[in-house]
Amino acid sequence: MQLLGIVGYPLQHTLSPVIQxxxxxxxxxPLRYEVWETPPEGLAAAVERLRGPExxxxxxxxxxxxxxIPLLDRLERRxxxxxxxxxxxxxxxxxxxxNTDAEGFQxxxxxEAGFTIAGCRAVVLGAGGVARAVGVVLAEAGAAEATIVNRHPERAQALVRALRRRRSNTQFQALPWDEAQMQPLLARCDLLVNCTSIGMKHTATEGKSPLSAGxxxxxxxxxxxxxxxxxxALLRLAKEAGARTLGGISMLVYQGVAAFEIWTQRQAPVGLMRERACEALGI
Ligand SMILES: NC(=O)c1ccc[n+]([C@@H]2O[C@H](COP(=O)([O-])OP(=O)(O)OC[C@H]3O[C@@H](n4cnc5c(N)ncnc54)[C@H](OP(=O)(O)O)[C@@H]3O)[C@@H](O)[C@H]2O)c1
Incomplete structure (x- = not known):
């Protein structure tokens, strides 16, 4: 029996044990997946323990x-x-x-959605960790344009500078969080990705949409x-407008699928993993 697990802090809401x-x-x-709640000061010890044959x-x-990152021996390209x-x-x-968040997104x-990233015009709301993974996928897969919009504009600018250094063909630009400035871009984009936490359950923005109706x-x-x-709320608005929609559960499942395939070299049972994730969320 060998062990797999998840490190993070805090870890109350993780779905990884259920899907893995x-x-x-x-x-x-002969594997068991465990939850290893680890505060920052315990990370180095958790990584050293992971080198053991079990x-x-x-x-x-x-x-x-x-x-x-500095605690590992090697990093895969993405x-x-x-x-x-x-x-x-x-x-x-x-x-x-x-980084299987990137692969999960792609x-x-x-x-799942049959969307072609190459040549698309994307608007990305948010400039945090997941927006960075999304930006790298958009660049690597050949999006034509990607506009990063963030509440703190300096964070969007910093992300755009980092993405431009990758020398892709994607035209990256940063925009402050201003709906009047967003409107023309939203009217002509092919892909809108919400990478903010707005709307997440158990937060101050629960039930809210990052964008106004219309x-x-x-x-x-x-x-x-x-x-x-x-x-x-954002998906509801999009459906009302007649747009196609995709929920975050799909990315969550596919990042888990990619991780399972890295560990086991077997094709992950995507449908089963999705079913268990939906059950756990009560959807
Ligand atoms: N489906 C999946 O598999 C998956 C994977 C990873 C993450 N996610 C979700 O993606 C979201 C972001 O994750 P992350 O790791 O990128 O988090 P993060 O690094 O903390 O970034 C959070 C982002 O949300 C923005 N934000 C938060 N509250 C806001 C508000 N009230 N108004 C405007 N902007 C607000 C922040 O803007 P500022 O920079 O201005 O603060 C920042 O751009 C989370 O909800 C997470 O659950 C989903």
Missing amino acids: QAAIDFYGL YLGMNVTVPHKEAI ARRIGAVNTVLNQRGRLTGY RALED LVLAQALVFDLVYNPGQT
């Missing part, structure tokens, strides 16, 4: 996704580009860091990365 154990049990693998790997979540790790593989004591868009139009695919609740 479902995939492990589907194949009857550990196969782990997921990494807030607040450790960046802090873990994790290096994004500057954040959410999955670690232990191979005979050597630890490699991956597979949800391409495999700003979201029918031509865009609207992807809300908030996964709890399953049906957010």
Whole structure:
């Protein structure tokens, strides 16, 4: 029996144990997935422990996704580009860091929604950790334009500067959070991604939409990365406007799918993992 787990702090709401154990049990693998709640001062010890033969790997979540990087031996290309790790593989004591948030975002868009990123015009709300992963995917997959909009504009500008350094063909620009300035871009974009936490359950913005009604139009695919609740206010507005929608649960499942495949080299049972995630969220 080998162990997998998740490190983060705090860890009350994680769905990773539910979806990963479902995939492990589907194949009857000799693995157990555990929750390792780890405050920042315990991270180095948790990483050292992971080098032991009884550990196969782990997921990494807030607040450790960046802090873990200097503690690892190797970074896979995308994790290096994004500057954040959410999955670690232990191979005979050597630890490699991956970023499957990026792959989760891309597979949800391409495999589930059938959306083509190449050539698209995207508007990204938010400039935090997940927006950085989204920006790297948009650049690598050949989006034509991507506008990053953030409440604190300096954070959007810093992200755009970092993404421009990657020398992709994507035209990145930053915009302050001003609906009048957003309106013309929203009217012509193909993809709108909410990378803010606005609308998330158990927060001050629960039930709120990041955009006013009337700003979201029918031509865009609207992807809300908030996964709890399953049906957010933004997705409701988008549906009312006649737009196609995608909920954050799809990305959550696909980042888990990618992690499972890295650890086990087996094709993850996507449908089962999604079913268990939806059950756990009551949707
Ligand atoms: N579906 C998935 O698999 C998945 C994966 C990762 C993350 N997520 C979700 O994505 C969201 C962001 O995660 P993250 O890791 O990027 O978090 P983060 O680094 O803390 O960034 C949070 C972002 O939300 C913005 N924000 C928060 N409250 C706001 C408000 N009241 N008004 C305007 N902007 C606000 C912040 O703007 P400022 O910079 O101005 O503060 C920042 O851009 C979370 O809800 C998370 O659950 C989903």
